[in-house]
Amino acid sequence: MKFQSVRQQVVDMSVKLADHGYFAATGGNLALKVDDEHIVVTPSATDYYQMTAEDVCVLRLRDLAKVDGDRKPSVETGMHAKVLRIRADCRASIHTHQPIASACTLLGQPVPVSRAEDRALLGDEVRIVGYAPSGTSWLSSKLAKALRPDANAYLLRTHGAICCGTSAERALRAISALEALTRDYLRERIAARAAQSSPQQAALQRLLATLDAQPIQELVV
Numbered sequence: 442m443k444f445q446s447v448r449q450q451v452v453d454m455s456v457k458l459a460d461h462g463y464f465a466a467t468g469g470n471l472a473l474k475v476d477d478e479h480i481v482v483t484p485s486a487t488d489y490y491q492m493t494a495e496d497v498c499v500l501r502l503r504d505l506a507k508v509d510g511d512r513k514p515s516v517e518t519g520m521h522a523k524v525l526r527i528r529a530d531c532r533a534s535i536h537t538h539q540p541i542a543s544a545c546t547l548l549g550q551p552v553p554v555s556r557a558e559d560r561a562l563l564g565d566e567v568r569i570v571g572y573a574p575s576g577t578s579w580l581s582s583k584l585a586k587a588l589r590p591d592a593n594a595y596l597l598r599t600h601g602a603i604c605c606g607t608s609a610e611r612a613l614r615a616i617s618a619l620e621a622l623t624r625d626y627l628r629e630r631i632a633a634r635a636a637q638s639s640p641q642q643a644a645l646q647r648l649l650a651t652l653d654a655q656p657i658q659e660l661v662v
C-alpha cells in the first residue's frame with residue numbers, strides 16, 4: 442500500500458475529531474499533503490470508526506487523479522485541494538461541522554481574533570465565506586478567493602468551518618482554538634443582547650449557561 446503511515450495518520454486524526462464531536466457521523470473530512478505532488482484524503486460517506494488506512498484515497502494534487510485506494514474521495518476534495526495548492530506552506534486541511542463554529546456561521550460575519558496565541562494559530566480574523574452548496578466547485582472557488590497567506594481558519598456560511606496548518610498538529614489545534622474562539626464570541630454577543638432585552642433575558646442566560654457547560658479540549662496528535 443502506498444503511503445501507509447500518512448494514510449493511517451488520516452484515520453487517527455478522523456477518530457480523534459469524531460471523539461471530540463468535530464466530525465459527526467460521516468460529516469467532516471480532511472486532507473494531508475504527502476509531498477509536493479500527492480495528497481491523501483478521507484473517503485466519501487464513511488463511518489470514521491470503521492475506516493482503515495486502505496480506505497483513505499491517494500490523489501495527485503495537480504488534477505486529483507486517483508493514485509491509490511478503492512473508495513471514492515470526499516465530496517469536499519476540491520476544497521481541500523484549493524487550500525493545499527494555494528497555501529503551499531500548508532500540509533493539512535480539515536473541514537468540520539463543529540457545533541459552535543458552525544452555529545456562528547449563521548451570523549454571516551467575520552470573527553476577530555484578539556488573543557496572541559490564537560492569532561499565531563488562526564490569524565487576525567476568521568473570515569466568512571459566502572454560501573454555496575457542499576461539494577461544489579462554486580464553494581471551493583469562493584473559499585479560494587477568501588484564502589489569505591496569514592489566515593488559517595475560515596467559516597463557511599450556514600455550513601461549517603475549514604482550518605489549515607503547516608502540520609497536522611497545527612491544523613488540529615486550529616480546529617479546537619476556533620471552537621473556543623467562537624464560543625467566547627457568541628457568549629459576548631448573547632451577554633450584550635441579554636443586557637438590553639429583559640423579556641428574552643432568561644432564555645439568553647440559559648443559552649449562555651449551555652455554552653459555558655461545553656468543555657473544549659485541545660486536540661493533540
Ligand SMILES: [Zn+2]
Pocket residue numbers: 468469536537538575600601
Ligand atoms: Zn461540510
